[in-house]
Amino acid sequence: MTLRNVLFVVSILGAASVAYAQSAFFGAASGITITTTPEHPGANAHVHLAAASPAINLDRSDITWYADNAAIAQGAGVKEADIITGPLGSETRVLVVAQSADGTSVSGEAFIRPTEVDLLWESDSYVPPLYRGRALPSAGGALRVEAVARFETPDGAAVPDSDIIYTWRRNGSVQQSESGRGKSSAILPAPALFGTDTISVDAVSADGALSGSASASVPSTEPLLMLYEDHPLYGLMMHQALLAQTSISDSEMAFAAVPYFAPVQSPNDPRLNYAWQVNGTNVPPDGTQPNEITINADKSNGLAQVALALTRAADWSMNAKGVWSISFSAAGIAPGADPFRTTQ
Amino acid sequence: MNMRVTKTFVRFMLVGIVMLLVGGLVAWYLFLRAQVSTITAQDAARGYGAAAAPAQDAVRDAYNAIVSGISSFVGAGTTTVSAGAQLWHITKTPVAGMGFVGSGASEKLRFAERATGYLFEVDPRGGAVARLTNRLFPKTYEAVFSRDGSVILRSQDERGGITSFAGTVASSSSEAPDARTLAGAYLARGIRAVAPGASPRELLYLTLDQGGGTTVIRSLWDGSSPKKVFSSPLSDWKLIALSDGRIFLAQSPADDVAGYAYEIKGGALVPQAGGAPGLTFLPRAASSAALFGGSGGGALAFSVRARADAAPVALPIKTVADKCVWVPPQPAPAKSKNTKAAQAAGPQIAYCAVPQYIPSTRFLNDWYRGAVHVADSWWRIDASSGDVELVPASGAANESFDVEGPVIDDSGSMIAFMNAADKTLWLLRLGTDANSASTTPR
Numbered sequence: 001m002t003l004r005n006v007l008f009v010v011s012i013l014g015a016a017s018v019a020y021a022q023s024a025f026f027g028a029a030s031g032i033t034i035t036t037t038p039e040h041p042g043a044n045a046h047v048h049l050a051a052a053s054p055a056i057n058l059d060r061s062d063i064t065w066y067a068d069n070a071a072i073a074q075g076a077g078v079k080e081a082d083i084i085t086g087p088l089g090s091e092t093r094v095l096v097v098a099q100s101a102d103g104t105s106v107s108g109e110a111f112i113r114p115t116e117v118d119l120l121w122e123s124d125s126y127v128p129p130l131y132r133g134r135a136l137p138s139a140g141g142a143l144r145v146e147a148v149a150r151f152e153t154p155d156g157a158a159v160p161d162s163d164i165i166y167t168w169r170r171n172g173s174v175q176q177s178e179s180g181r182g183k184s185s186a187i188l189p190a191p192a193l194f195g196t197d198t199i200s201v202d203a204v205s206a207d208g209a210l211s212g213s214a215s216a217s218v219p220s221t222e223p224l225l226m227l228y229e230d231h232p233l234y235g236l237m238m239h240q241a242l243l244a245q246t247s248i249s250d251s252e253m254a255f256a257a258v259p260y261f262a263p264v265q266s267p268n269d270p271r272l273n274y275a276w277q278v279n280g281t282n283v284p285p286d287g288t289q290p291n292e293i294t295i296n297a298d299k300s301n302g303l304a305q306v307a308l309a310l311t312r313a314a315d316w317s318m319n320a321k322g323v324w325s326i327s328f329s330a331a332g333i334a335p336g337a338d339p340f341r342t343t344q
Numbered sequence: 345m346n347m348r349v350t351k352t353f354v355r356f357m358l359v360g361i362v363m364l365l366v367g368g369l370v371a372w373y374l375f376l377r378a379q380v381s382t383i384t385a386q387d388a389a390r391g392y393g394a395a396a397a398p399a400q401d402a403v404r405d406a407y408n409a410i411v412s413g414i415s416s417f418v419g420a421g422t423t424t425v426s427a428g429a430q431l432w433h434i435t436k437t438p439v440a441g442m443g444f445v446g447s448g449a450s451e452k453l454r455f456a457e458r459a460t461g462y463l464f465e466v467d468p469r470g471g472a473v474a475r476l477t478n479r480l481f482p483k484t485y486e487a488v489f490s491r492d493g494s495v496i497l498r499s500q501d502e503r504g505g506i507t508s509f510a511g512t513v514a515s516s517s518s519e520a521p522d523a524r525t526l527a528g529a530y531l532a533r534g535i536r537a538v539a540p541g542a543s544p545r546e547l548l549y550l551t552l553d554q555g556g557g558t559t560v561i562r563s564l565w566d567g568s569s570p571k572k573v574f575s576s577p578l579s580d581w582k583l584i585a586l587s588d589g590r591i592f593l594a595q596s597p598a599d600d601v602a603g604y605a606y607e608i609k610g611g612a613l614v615p616q617a618g619g620a621p622g623l624t625f626l627p628r629a630a631s632s633a634a635l636f637g638g639s640g641g642g643a644l645a646f647s648v649r650a651r652a653d654a655a656p657v658a659l660p661i662k663t664v665a666d667k668c669v670w671v672p673p674q675p676a677p678a679k680s681k682n683t684k685a686a687q688a689a690g691p692q693i694a695y696c697a698v699p700q701y702i703p704s705t706r707f708l709n710d711w712y713r714g715a716v717h718v719a720d721s722w723w724r725i726d727a728s729s730g731d732v733e734l735v736p737a738s739g740a741a742n743e744s745f746d747v748e749g750p751v752i753d754d755s756g757s758m759i760a761f762m763n764a765a766d767k768t769l770w771l772l773r774l775g776t777d778a779n780s781a782s783t784t785p786r
Binding site: 235 | 709
């Protein structure tokens, strides 16, 4: 098992500790403040506890830690302890008692209630309708984000979204219009060109008893131009992207450019400007399908250097380019030949 | 005197008009010539030469394209092809999807041809291939089959929207086997994903909402009696429906991007996996076992979980869950009182196609875009022990395949899949003398 495999398993197992959260009440009034790491642990998660007190010197005190009335750590200057949280809906009462040499006794109390929050995101950028991958955000587009919160009461009932108050942040700035009670999803601007946004969400139950948070780093992606054959029988050959250098056993072929992750809803969006060049000569795009071009290699040496630049009106940040060197065979396909083998 | 002056004036006028006309015509000629030159240059850039191709060449090209695009089975009624090897390359032309129909000796493999949408039926044991339908559905990009042979044919309309036709093969005995029609109706436009439900006549699909979200709908196969199962403000979901009735949503994966997978239970999302970059996910029916793939940091990772309360075990193979199938739970012995428990406790075997070489550090993105392809080998995974074994396969020795969309029959003895490089149909027979023996794991 490689280190990467180990990390992947830990990632699956430990997702709760990365993105999930907890709720705790801290009892500083009695003299000791308890802090937890992580701040919002999930269910069945490891939690590190640390005590601090302005009232007495804990390093010179006898300290006892209790979890649900059972001692879990004890000794002089033991300011830290560890526990494992219970399942969702559980509550662990942590009590720490310190007694100094002069007999002064102080205590602190905390209640740890595990919660879980997943932060999911996607983009509204363009991908073909049957594309199986994620649409990635590019400048000028939008992000759709959703917080999936799992808050449970002690009786096992799930707290509905309508009873949870969500606060959305983008790079630390609260998104007021997207935040509020029941607002478990939001639409935010995509990161700027070459930028990375940190999206975070705080979730607190309406009664304040449960809380959690999650965050995600979302990088911007540059739109990517891919070229495919638009076959008269099979349609768009999305499974066979044209490589930078491609040989084709035919003398004429129609091609379609697909602007992956462009901030539009269609490759024929009127705001997109396709600038085609074939062997250095500008070719005006088709009026209705500007992302398509047909090339005939009859009466030529069969080499076509196809260049495409894609820009978007009033959007200086979008400038996708692609160049493909296509070698046509004037002989065409022999009867019975498999056209799918020709570009391999 | 005046008369003479007038005649001279008229003469000069006429000469002037003629000169203007001639000059205008010359200018018009020059203008048109410039335009023709521009158009010619653009046509030359496209490759259209000055001389038109002879008409017979155009006819020949169209004929060749059609001949090469249509399956050799078309019009032949029933064709028998070689079917002796463990690996069988069934079609030489692309298909849109496939599914097993029936069981036991009568089990057949149905598939839809991509160019025509015609349905074909393969006898996986005897090798006979027969065309079932003659209704044309050009450019069928995806076909999803029910256990009873019903099909959803998916294509794109002129506006780029997805169309979905829910069809059933007419069973009239008066019609020739290759002349049956595909009866059915179009479902709503723009359905994002479809999956057969737990019962043969049930369909699950994802529709896009106005605000960018999606709704999971359960309906009859023809789209009637729709019922909302779940709504999400997100749309990039993969819909997974198991034979035991459970429904899962997994975020569409991308390299280095955290993904989450959930089971829809009582209208809520129950987490299955989360936070792993490039997460691909495949749960098993009648148990809580699942396969997890990951793509992050330029490498693939793969794990299996035998039970919900068990830790995922990292496997020494590198692939994605899209290339895997679980052997279906086998019927429990008649004397077993707890059928569900017996099925869950049975062997939890999965088969995965594993790339012999990963050609990209962003494999998922590049593979989904058709920018890279791999040569796969089949591996057997025992979820309970975490053991993996290479599945030897004879036949098609000189051909490589990049497995996409594998489906397995009810008995777990055959896997049909498309080669992602050309969308042709393949069949792998399991449990034969040639491939039942295992080899040393990598």
